[in-house]
Amino acid sequence: MRTLRIHRLRKQDPSEEERARVAALLEDYTDYVREQFTLFLNSVRDPAVLAEVVTAIEDGRVLDAFAIIDEYVVRLGDAVIQPVATIGAQEAESLAVQANVAGSGVAVSFDPGSPEVVQAMQRNRLELVRDLTVEQRVSVTQALTSAASQGLGAVETARMLRDSIGLTPYQQGIVERYRSVLEANSRDALDYALRDRRYDRGVENAVAADEVLSSERIDLMVDRYRDRFLQLRAETIARTEGGRIAEETRNASTYQAAEQAGIPLARVVKQWSSTDDERRRDTHEAMQGQARLLEDAFDSPSGETLMYPHDSEASAEEVINCLLPGSEVHTPNLLATVRAFYKGQSFTIETAKG
Numbered sequence: 068m069r070t071l072r073i074h075r076l077r078k079q080d081p082s083e084e085e086r087a088r089v090a091a092l093l094e095d096y097t098d099y100v101r102e103q104f105t106l107f108l109n110s111v112r113d114p115a116v117l118a119e120v121v122t123a124i125e126d127g128r129v130l131d132a133f134a135i136i137d138e139y140v141v142r143l144g145d146a147v148i149q150p151v152a153t154i155g156a157q158e159a160e161s162l163a164v165q166a167n168v169a170g171s172g173v174a175v176s177f178d179p180g181s182p183e184v185v186q187a188m189q190r191n192r193l194e195l196v197r198d199l200t201v202e203q204r205v206s207v208t209q210a211l212t213s214a215a216s217q218g219l220g221a222v223e224t225a226r227m228l229r230d231s232i233g234l235t236p237y238q239q240g241i242v243e244r245y246r247s248v249l250e251a252n253s254r255d256a257l258d259y260a261l262r263d264r265r266y267d268r269g270v271e272n273a274v275a276a277d278e279v280l281s282s283e284r285i286d287l288m289v290d291r292y293r294d295r296f297l298q299l300r301a302e303t304i305a306r307t308e309g310g311r312i313a314e315e316t317r318n319a320s321t322y323q324a325a326e327q328a329g330i331p332l333a334r335v336v337k338q339w340s341s342t343d344d345e346r347r348r349d350t351h352e353a354m355q356g357q358a359r360l361l362e363d364a365f366d367s368p369s370g371e372t373l374m375y376p377h378d379s380e381a382s383a384e385e386v387i388n389c390l391l392p393g394s395e396v397h398t399p400n401l402l403a404t405v406r407a408f409y410k411g412q413s414f415t416i417e418t419a420k421g
Contacts (some may be wrong), residue, residue, distance in 0.1 A: 085161065086340060092157060093313050096150060100309035103146045104301045108233045111139040117225045124211065125221065136207065136232070137200055144196040147308060148188045151316050152179040158320035163328070175327045177320045184319050191312050191379070195304075206231040206239050213243075233297050242296060246289045252279045261299070263291040311377035318375050321361060335361040337375070351376075 110116065116135065123132035155177030163175040178184070210231035214224040231239050245262070248255045254274050257267055266288050273280050280288075325335050339357040350367045357365050364372035373381050 096313045097305045097309040100147055101301050101305035103143055104304050107139055107143040111136055112229045112232050117229055121221050121225045133204055136203055140196055140199045144192040148192050151188055154313055154316045155179055155320040158317045159324050162324040175324045177323060187315050195308055202235050205236040206234055209236060209239060230293060233300055238296050242293050245292050249285045261292055261295040311379055314375045314377045332361050337361055339365050
């Protein structure tokens, strides 16, 4: 299991070195959340677990089947907030250096058990668990309904159940449509952005010859497509949920450090700093360098206000899929991507080649 590295501010320099420290901390925590989601997928898709779920369904114990999956969602929620104490402690140490109180006898530390921190982390945990639970129940129901309509047995039902785990209902529907166009021998299969392009020539040849691809080849292509959607899903959760929890923890640590060091909040200034590349939101680019007192909000050109990046009170347009400073997105040949099951406007990303 990944543990968070310790990222310290070595000198009393709150500018570039501090920016690098924060970027490293956030990136590390995002990696941790991504790995926890992958662990969730591997655990709940284990053949023994799926067999238990299918048995419960065959016995008419549908709620018991859902409860089995829900248990793993709860474990994910618990794991995601586990590193909060480490993040807060690192922030407290850095803030002590910046406030010139390190080594002065003034104790600056982070209390993860404070009512404000506990309430915030439990809220984040409950929201993540609730959202994933609803999504998984809908996706599983869709898979079971499809299996029943096709008269599939236990083995095939378990396979369909496994394939639905981790995806939103919307994403699952796209995967099923991709299979349908492949089985229909349609060139439309070449329009799916997350497909494995190594199979494009085979699709073109099959369409030209009016010969449907083998079921084995279609299964392989759909599996690859689904895996890429799961990677996208993991990235979305890691950047959105991980970013929000990390920023809330850093904000809480700042309040605690100011109080312990006897620094009036009216003397604590925060500054907006976002990714310095073409991937950041236009609104966040315009906010770059904004300075505010700790208790005041940053102003977005959209008309919204944010207390800090990933502010849970902001709309999805301002926080979903936020990139962390120094983060990288590995999506070879990406032509487009979608955001779904969240409140907000859909968007498309295109490469220079269209």
